[in-house]
Amino acid sequence: MEEENNLKFIFWEITAACNLRCQHCRGEKKERIAGKELTLPEIKAVTEEISTFSHPVVVLTGGEPLLREDIFEIAWHVSSKKIEVWLATNGTLLNKEAVEKIKGAGISRVSISLDGKDSITHDSLRGFKGAFTQAVKGIAYLRSAGVPFQINTTISRQNYDQIQDIIGLSQHWGAQSLHLFFLIPIGCAKDIFRQQEITAQEYEKVLNYVTEYSKKNSFYIRPICAPFYFGGFKKERVSSHAADKGCLAARQMLFISSQGKVFPCGYLPLSAGDLREDSLESIWRKGKIFVTLRKQKPKGKCASCRFQADCGGGCRARAYALSQDYLAEDPLCIYSVA
Numbered sequence: 001m002e003e004e005n006n007l008k009f010i011f012w013e014i015t016a017a018c019n020l021r022c023q024h025c026r027g028e029k030k031e032r033i034a035g036k037e038l039t040l041p042e043i044k045a046v047t048e049e050i051s052t053f054s055h056p057v058v059v060l061t062g063g064e065p066l067l068r069e070d071i072f073e074i075a076w077h078v079s080s081k082k083i084e085v086w087l088a089t090n091g092t093l094l095n096k097e098a099v100e101k102i103k104g105a106g107i108s109r110v111s112i113s114l115d116g117k118d119s120i121t122h123d124s125l126r127g128f129k130g131a132f133t134q135a136v137k138g139i140a141y142l143r144s145a146g147v148p149f150q151i152n153t154t155i156s157r158q159n160y161d162q163i164q165d166i167i168g169l170s171q172h173w174g175a176q177s178l179h180l181f182f183l184i185p186i187g188c189a190k191d192i193f194r195q196q197e198i199t200a201q202e203y204e205k206v207l208n209y210v211t212e213y214s215k216k217n218s219f220y221i222r223p224i225c226a227p228f229y230f231g232g233f234k235k236e237r238v239s240s241h242a243a244d245k246g247c248l249a250a251r252q253m254l255f256i257s258s259q260g261k262v263f264p265c266g267y268l269p270l271s272a273g274d275l276r277e278d279s280l281e282s283i284w285r286k287g288k289i290f291v292t293l294r295k296q297k298p299k300g301k302c303a304s305c306r307f308q309a310d311c312g313g314g315c316r317a318r319a320y321a322l323s324q325d326y327l328a329e330d331p332l333c334i335y336s337v338a
Helices: 040-053 071-080 096-104 119-126 131-145 160-173 189-196 200-216 280-286 288-295 316-323
Strands: 009-013 057-061 085-089 107-113 149-155 177-182 220-224 253-256 261-263
Touching: 040 071, 040 280, 057 071, 071 085, 071 096, 071 107, 096 107, 096 131, 107 131, 119 131, 131 149, 131 160, 149 160, 160 177, 160 200, 177 200, 200 220, 253 280, 261 280, 280 288
Parallel strands: 009 057, 009 253, 057 085, 085 107, 107 149, 149 177, 177 220
Antiparallel strands: 253 261
């Protein structure tokens, strides 16, 4: 199948350890301490294999990847294989020395997580006083060193009314783009989902605002975990930036946990295999859940929706989180099949 040879993104959780206590973390609280993680030799072996069958963008994430002492050696090894490397960080550990090491390791882009327009909102969601100030300082270091970066924001009830401000700040700081993540009730986020979730109609309002904003501005905003952004009645949403439409899980991306388990994405906690037992290529091509997601249509209204070609059938992670069936219809899509 075409999808089997179209691996574009690998999100690799280098460590589960983290210095923050984010309310919406996809990891469980007990997983925030590193343990039994892939060793440097194991990571290098997997990297060697990746280079033999694909050249995706590898995003080194966590936890907080900068807590791993060999993070820059890992990044350098990946980049030395002519594989593009990005780093996803909360930004609090970025300083002049770290940014220089980022450049030296061949990391071509850094994503900074910011979940509010100010310290009141961001620090509350991140569980650490001073997180916002430190992240903004980290952005200044990146900008000064000429390292491209993007802003990642998880939308919740607490920051729903700040989207316009966050867009403005992202542009002011010189970000390449803003990625808006739709909250998925997994890990720690399960505890706060009912209090922090916004309605399907409010999500649609956000998407409509992004659409109208993008018509008038060149700044790139990408909704994440919102495949219906590319479908529905507003076909003008699909722009030249939107080559990768719909849900990319198992079709163009995969997620590797710190312990070597492989998943369709970081928000769908169903393992397709273990890198300590199987090759990544074999898991990508033959893993049961990967094959199922590529071949089987989703259920419910998503099965016969006329916008499925653009949407890709909705978010499988959200469907699983709310129904325990990863083929169920996406509960946050407001469109009907008619």
